[in-house]
Amino acid sequence: MLKKIIPLHLVLTLVLLTACGTENPSETVSSFITAQYKGDAEKAYSYLCSEDQQRITLEEFKKSQKSLQDPMLKDFFANAKVEILEAKEEGNTAAVKANQEIPDLGKILQAGFKTALNPNLKTDEERQKAMLEELGGKIPASTVTVNYTVVKENDEWKIKRSNWFNLFR
Numbered sequence: 001m002l003k004k005i006i007p008l009h010l011v012l013t014l015v016l017l018t019a020c021g022t023e024n025p026s027e028t029v030s031s032f033i034t035a036q037y038k039g040d041a042e043k044a045y046s047y048l049c050s051e052d053q054q055r056i057t058l059e060e061f062k063k064s065q066k067s068l069q070d071p072m073l074k075d076f077f078a079n080a081k082v083e084i085l086e087a088k089e090e091g092n093t094a095a096v097k098a099n100q101e102i103p104d105l106g107k108i109l110q111a112g113f114k115t116a117l118n119p120n121l122k123t124d125e126e127r128q129k130a131m132l133e134e135l136g137g138k139i140p141a142s143t144v145t146v147n148y149t150v151v152k153e154n155d156e157w158k159i160k161r162s163n164w165f166n167l168f169r
Contacts, residue, residue: 025094025150026156032148033100037077041065049151049158077102082116086143092152097145104140111135 023031028132030071035044043064045053048061067141088095111134115127132138149160 023157025089025096025157026087026088027158028150029080029096029098029148030084032159033082036065037080037102039065040075047159049153049160050162052159080141092149094147094152094157096150098148099143099145100143101140101143104142107135107140 010041032047035041035047042058042064044065045058045061055098080103081099084096085099085102086095086097111131114134115130118130121127121130124157150157151160152158
């Protein structure tokens, strides 16, 4: 009797785990953005809908995300935050609005140029210290709001960004 129950239990557990594995639209957007911030273009690409994956190959997508894989930028984006403001689901489509708090690269570059051109600063350590002082002791951030369209494919929510990819071609 026990020999019959164990396989049945395993099958039911697998079915339940599979059913619970689908993210909702908000989680998909959050995971997509987080993968980008971590420089994991392959994982970010996996969140794209099939239509977008037909428009841009993985290699093209990796090239478009290359700057986010730079070690210095990875450090800057490591503390980036994602806040889902709103998610509206209608059938197999959802609209998700997200705030993304990211490093203000404009201010960082400004401070970097200012300290790099200072002839009194002789070492990299002096420049880094002066740059941090110029920034007020912390990396400045700015918040951008982005609207995402998310579609359901094979019971999984995927990012649909067709127009966005035209920027890279």
